[in-house]
Amino acid sequence: xxxxxxxxxxxxxxxxxxxxxxxxxxxxxxxxxxxxxxxxxxxxxxxxxxxxxxxxxxxxxxxxxxxxxxxxxxxxxxxxxxxxxxxxxxxxxxxxxxxxxxxxxxxxxxxxxxxxxxxxxxxxxxxxxxxxxxxxxxxxxxxxxxxxxxxxxxxxxxxxxxxxxxxxxxxxxx
Amino acid sequence: xxxxxxxxxxxxxxxxxxxxxxxxxxxxxxxxxxxxxxxxxxxxxxxxxxxxxxxxxxxxxxxxxxxxxxxxxxxxxxxxxxxxxxxxxxxxxxxxxxxxxxxxxxxxxxxxxxxxxxxxxxxxxxxxxxxxxxxxxxxxxxxxxxxxxxxxxxxxxxxxxxxxxxxxxx
Numbered sequence: 001x002x003x004x005x006x007x008x009x010x011x012x013x014x015x016x017x018x019x020x021x022x023x024x025x026x027x028x029x030x031x032x033x034x035x036x037x038x039x040x041x042x043x044x045x046x047x048x049x050x051x052x053x054x055x056x057x058x059x060x061x062x063x064x065x066x067x068x069x070x071x072x073x074x075x076x077x078x079x080x081x082x083x084x085x086x087x088x089x090x091x092x093x094x095x096x097x098x099x100x101x102x103x104x105x106x107x108x109x110x111x112x113x114x115x116x117x118x119x120x121x122x123x124x125x126x127x128x129x130x131x132x133x134x135x136x137x138x139x140x141x142x143x144x145x146x147x148x149x150x151x152x153x154x155x156x157x158x159x160x161x162x163x164x165x166x167x168x169x170x171x172x173x174x
Numbered sequence: 175x176x177x178x179x180x181x182x183x184x185x186x187x188x189x190x191x192x193x194x195x196x197x198x199x200x201x202x203x204x205x206x207x208x209x210x211x212x213x214x215x216x217x218x219x220x221x222x223x224x225x226x227x228x229x230x231x232x233x234x235x236x237x238x239x240x241x242x243x244x245x246x247x248x249x250x251x252x253x254x255x256x257x258x259x260x261x262x263x264x265x266x267x268x269x270x271x272x273x274x275x276x277x278x279x280x281x282x283x284x285x286x287x288x289x290x291x292x293x294x295x296x297x298x299x300x301x302x303x304x305x306x307x308x309x310x311x312x313x314x315x316x317x318x319x320x321x322x323x324x325x326x327x328x329x330x331x332x333x334x335x336x337x338x339x340x341x342x343x344x
Contacts, residue, residue, distance in 0.1 A: 003213065004245035080221050080237050082319025083244060083300075168244060171297040172320060 004164050005079050008090060011161065012074050019071040026064040033057050048117045055114030059107040066100045066107075084172050090165040094158045096151065112139050182219055189235050192307070196239040199256050199303040214242050229316060236307070236317045240300050256291045256299040267305055268333060286343055290336045298332050305329060 037045070037053020073093070079086060112135075120131040186193070193214055201207035217238045225234050268287070291302060304314045311329070315322040 003242060005217070005242060006213070006245075078221070078224050079217065079241060080224065080234060082237060082317060083241055084319030086241055086319075168297075171295055172318070 004161065004168075007161060008079065011157070012077050012093075016071065016074045019067045019074065022067045023064060023071060026060045026067065029060040030057055030064065033060065046121065048121060052114040052117035055110045055117060059110040059114060062103070062107040062110065066103055070100060084169060087165045087169040087172075091162055091169065094162040094165070096154050096159075108143060112136070115139060178222065182222060185218065185222070185231065185235075186215070189232065192232065193235060193239060195307065196236065196243070196303060199299075199306065200243040210243055214239050217242055230313075233313055233316050236304065236309070236313075240304070240317055244296065244300055256294070256303055267308065268302065268336065283340070286340055287336070290339050294332060298328070301325070301329055302332060 033053055033056045037050055038057065077089070077093070081089065116132055116135045116139075119135050120128065123131040123134055126134065194211065197207055197211045197214060201210050218235065221238065225231070268291075291299065294302065301314065301318065304317060309317075311322050311326050314329075315325045318325065320328070
């Protein structure tokens with residue numbers, strides 16, 4: 001018999017590991033991209049490349065902060081709070097749109113800025129506005145697909161946990 | 175033996191009867207009792223570092239036992255039964271009625287009470303299990319997380335409904 005708490009623990013522990021790994025990954029990316037695009041003395045690097053690199057570094061920094069707060073949130077999860085409080089926390093933790101979902105818009109825009117700045121030099125046959133549009137034509141669908149995969153994953157994996165907690169909490173209501 | 179193991183043994187040693195009783199309320203058979211009991215012990219072991227003494231140890235243990243039992247999913251959740259027996263020292267608190275309590279001692283009445291209790295929702299069963307433990311309304315509200323007046327009203331309603339049904343079938 002698998003309990004809701006067992007399922008939650010498995011899921012929370014998995015995301016605790018993932019967020020810890022992402023923290024490490026983003027630290028590596030920040031150091032690598034800072035060295036390659038910002039502090040690199042290579043004169044062949046254009047100002048656009050350096051600005052694009054700065055956008056990547058900022059993207060990874062914001063993602064690092066998001067994952068750090070997620071890690072802290074997961075680390076403080078307590079399954080032995082009063083029952084209703086514990087269930088409310090589960091519902092909050094497993095909702096589709098979190099404050100960090102909104103916060104992710106910042107690095108997504110920064111990443112778009114970085115890619116645009118880095119790639120507009122590659123489409124020299126086009127006018128500037130078209131160069132920007134070409135990058136967007138790739139970036140926006142990729143992000144939209146990533147978002148849809150995320151929603152589908154939430155629907156399959158997290159929604160059942162949230163629904164079960166909501167169902168239990170509803171039973172408590174007078 | 176590590177300090178954590180010693181502390182765990184001490185907690186279980188001092189509260190084993192309490193934990194076993196709560197698990198028994200929810201377990202329809204020995205097999206499921208073992209599952210729930212084991213799960214509760216695992217949860218105690220994993221959560222020991224979180225106990226900061228803000229509530230009584232007993233309250234904290236009841237929370238673990240109730241949260242674990244209530245979180246059983248699927249068929250197991252729907253099958254969750256509240257098992258009582260004549261030796262429960264707080265059985266009389268369910269009825270608050272002396273004449274009824276006398277009748278309870280007859281086995282068929284006890285069976286009726288058992289049926290009535292098992293017709294309650296899972297949450298109400300959890301509340302009644304805590305009543306059977308002789309806990310105060312304040313302690314129950316601390317475990318479940320509902321306000322004290324809310325717990326009081328809810329338990330009163332459950333008791334009234336059980337009493338009415340028992341009288342009707344008498």
